[in-house]
Amino acid sequence: MQIKKILNNNVIITTDKRNNELVVMGKGIAFQKKIGDEVTEGQVDKTYRLSNTDLSMKLQELLEDVPISYLELATEIIDCGKEKLNAPLNDSIYISLTDHLHTAIQRVKKKIRVPNLLLWDIKRFFTAEYSIGKDAVSVIEKRFKVDLGEDEAGFIALHLVNAQTEIDNDDVYEMTELMEEIIRIVSYYFKVQFDEESVYYYRFTTHLRFFASRIMNHRQNEGESDEELLLIIQKKYPNAYSCVEKINQYVTKKYSYFMSNDEKLYLTIHVARLVQKLGKCEEESS
Structure with a gap:
């Protein structure tokens, strides 16, 4: 696996055998390496093969500004969503949810909270997604020492809803x-x-x-x-x-x-x- 681009010490861009672009994550995977160097499969923790080039570029841009830990968190939530909802999710959720989690956590750390005007409807119509959102908020509280609250559980649920229905x-x-x-x-x-x-x-x-x-x-x-x-x-x-x-x-x-x-x-x-x-x-x- 050859490095095509280095985003940071833990994230590189490479390609598969069909020349499809991959975003590859691994602790220290790019440390003291340069473009063209090889990495082994054993160094890889997670591989993202997004559905189109545009999404891949957006994810790369996002990871230049957002710590990899937020993508890891989003991935956990998405994997949980795929399992519990038993439904495919649009690849765009990796970008939208990662960005939202980073923004929400930083915002709450500054004691700024945004009310979720759809919360009642989310609880009523999207119970499975809201349950996943509540679990995610619990994980975030343990990992980041930030309590996002039920409003953000609802916002996370909406990202899961949107990824299933492909609506804005x-x-x-x-x-x-x-x-x-x-x-x-x-x-x-x-x-x-x-x-x-x-x-x-x-x-x-x-x-x-x-x-x-x-x-x-x-x-x-x-x-x-x-x-x-x-x-x-x-x-x-x-x-x-x-x-x-x-x-x-x-x-x-x-x-x-x-x-x-x-x-x-x-x-x-x-x-x-x-x-x-x-x-x-x-x-x-x-």
Whole structure:
């Protein structure tokens, strides 16, 4: 492995056999070395192969200003997120989360705290990500002797949400508003209040968040539509389907987004299961 660029004593840039650029980290990996020197695999602790050259360059620029310990911390959180969320995360999170953690920790050390206006929604809609954020705050307190608090746990959660849905931070506000409105439509239609601690509500909001992110990105589900299956579901859950049609009217009017048959089918099933647990929806037809 040949050194192409040295960022600091612990981080170098090299390439793989296909000439793809790699950011390689290892304690003292570049100490007393120069460009062109070789490093062994045994000196490597972590390798970052980012999805495109632009992200790789941004990470290099970031590491020139931010201590490597923050990238290590971000990587721990990201690895935890991939495992617990069982979902791929966009490579851009290595840059955004590293930068955020560095900024947040330095800011709190100066006794400056930024309130998270989305915290209530994050706790409600993104419970798994918020749990990871809380664990991260605990690790940070032990390692950096700084208590970031629950607001920052929420901000860390948002980075994990964004890395799954590929939307900008500003769009998260609109996405949560959309989710709120859909839940209001379902609640009003069936005249129910949901138990937000129930597993059924969690499953529903998990489905809803990805549906909402597709609307934000104008990416319709392009799966093969099975009209016959949709008709079966429509007959089986007529009230739930009727409710979904009201949701479809709402997103069409406000976002110019037309739900596919697949989206109607799966959302109908989720709505039916959710409200059936409250005894407010028709039983399944035989």
